[in-house]
Amino acid sequence: MTAIYLIGLREGLEITLVVSILVAFLVKSGRQHLLRWAWAGVAAATLLAVLVAALLQAGTAYLSGPNRELVDGIASLIAVVFVTFMIFWMRRMARQLARELRGRLEDAIEVGPFAVAAMAFLAVAREGLETAILFFAAAQGADTWQPIVGISLGVATSVVLGWLLYASAIRINLTKFFTWTGALLVLVAAGIFKYGVHDLQEANILPGRTDYAFDLTGVLPPTAWYAELLRGLFNFTPQPSVLETAVWVAYGVPVLVLFLLPLVRKPAPAAVRP
Template identity: 25%
Template sequence: MKKTLLLFCLLLYVLSPMQFAQAEEDYRELFISVGDAMMKTKADDWVAVEELVAQLNEDWKQIDQSKSVEAKNVTQMLKQMNKNMGKHDKELMLAALSDVSHALVAFEKEQNPVDEEALRNELRLALTPILVDLQVAIEAENVEEVQAQYKKFLAMWNRKESIVREQSIAYYGKIETQTGFLRIALTKDEKEFGQIQTIYAALSGAVGEFVSGKELQVESQDHSLQTLVDLLEHAELAIKKKQPIDAVPVLQEFLTVWPSVEGEVRTRNGGLYTKLENDIPIIAGKLSSTGVNVEEQLTKINEYKKSIELLQKKTSYTMWDAALVMLREGLEALLIVTALIAFLRKANATDQQKWIWLGAFAGVIMSIIAALLMNNLFSTATAGANREVIEGMTGIIAVVMMIGVGVWLHQKSNMQAWNRYIQKQLGSALSTGSIVSMAFISFLSIFREGAETIIFYMGMAPSMSTGKLLSGIAVAVVILIIVAFLFIRYSTKISVGPFFKIATLLIYFLAFKILGVSIHALQLTNYFSTTQLYSLPIVNLIGFYPTWETILPQLALLIIILITALWIEKRNRSSRKPPMSL
């Protein structure tokens, strides 16, 4: 009984909060955000940079900074980074992010003291015996033993590489690159031991310099996922020109670039990360050999190129996309308001127009208030969440609404249908003779369209810069003002049918695009799987991504649009038929 009690007390001590207090804090997400922001800055993808910076600021707020001296420095560097954000100056932003990174490193070391020398010694003890055996096998030109020792080295490196990555990105990149080169050399059918010895010397030297504590500066290079895509395209071109051997140095350059951008691939698609790291050296090695199936290697390169392209988060909406939403939503409200104005003019009550404009102004104000409330709710509900998930979810909601909008527009493209609609809208005002009623109709038409516009822009905003969004809205407002003037002045002469037909086509196009972009965003966060169709291209302009998960919903959308169009046209033809005489 005493032994049991003693063991129980010992267990309580081991599991006590005091023991847990010794556990290291994990700041990995902060470093990932900084690294990704650097990659996106180099690629001039300022929309993504803004998202990552916002996420970084939010994550930093959640960190306990009460017992830290270095935390003040991190906060200061973040403030400087935020100031530079709006300038869209690549060099300035990269310098600010670098300062944040160094401040975070100092903060992490303060919070989680690490004996770096002990870790380097651990790496030395793990790798040195294997490297010695590998050198002996290379000098003996024993192919089987060289490959066996290389596999041992690779297995141990995969277990210990974090030691190097966390202390020196420069050495990590150098060792990773030479490891890839060695794999290429060992994959060749005709082994060149002079080349293998040269690669081994560079690899062993890099490991030795790191464990001895020698400093190595990181070379400043503007590498991004697009760099990998470009290199694979060059390799493809060499193979298509019947010169596969020229693709080998290009793939070697791919391996040189890889360590600086692999983090972005790893965080977005772990499976692709593993395949690229393992297969690119093998492909290069096979292309260096005779009698290899070149077409098979070309197919693999093409597939990997398209897989990396799918990972890239480009600005998916243009200024004109933003303008289209405002135009579509503003057009309906505008037509109703101008119809009310035209009615007052015909009734010789032009002095009462101010009430219509007052109702419209109130609708605009309420729309702005609703936008602010929804934005606040949106931000609170999704604090710390992935912005791509938000974009995907709101985008799909917007698409569902757009289908209804498209149907409404299509129905009103018939002049008789439009006249019936206007008569219905004015009915309550005419029957009561109340100007207040007309003002209320004006208010509701503006407010309803404003609320819909907010939903659409919530789905689009994460994928476009603030400047493009505001520019699109400004362009739409100018066009709407011109259209309003023309409608009010020439309301009896203008046919609204063509306006609605064009708007219908544009809104269906935008729904198709938003659906593709939204599902793709969810694929990037692994909420949806990705079954790629390598034979089809990526067309960002229309939101087309060659995966079954995006194509099937878009195909379903097109079918819904087609069925709806046929149904509306059939109904319109029936309404135009004269009644049968008895």
């Protein structure tokens, strides 16, 4: 649930920032009559994300055995691609996100109300679909109620933070926020990658399911709270296969270094404000 909470917080705050930028621009430019169109686009994008998440969950509920493991493994690998793209894209776009959104909205206003709704839909839909896929991949193997609680708490926290930012009640250095949550998400993605490989091994697509890299079950009992925390956040298991361990390290280490490298080269830019 910890990893899913982080996904909900990170993705939810991105969505909240996008919405607050759009709303603030319409309000400050005296175009409040277009707010209902913007909210209609946001609502449609939210509904699409929920439907995709529900369809993914429902679609795999009827699968079992190797077929279920194969689908879960493929979904995990797709989620890794999404989260990797997302964190690097957000790091690059953080400084100019507000300017770009305002420019797109200004162009949409010139076309008409439907274009405003479509622009809001597209701006939120990308983040929403990413959230749905990441949620599905991270929720594999968890108890039925935990993923829902985790994503709900994460999104609720992001909405509160977004509203406080919009109301100027608090100030957050969003560049630092997205940098450090991005670093954590790299480790979460490494865990999802590892889980995907494990599923493909269970589906007999990849070899080496019983070739274990190490065995820490005596030190980290699977039922212990700290073992559950490590498994929930980083998908760390006391007895991983050699291939699982190899892909975790091969992805997690270089991607984390590449993501954090700009912090060494130059100071962090100013925070983004809606």
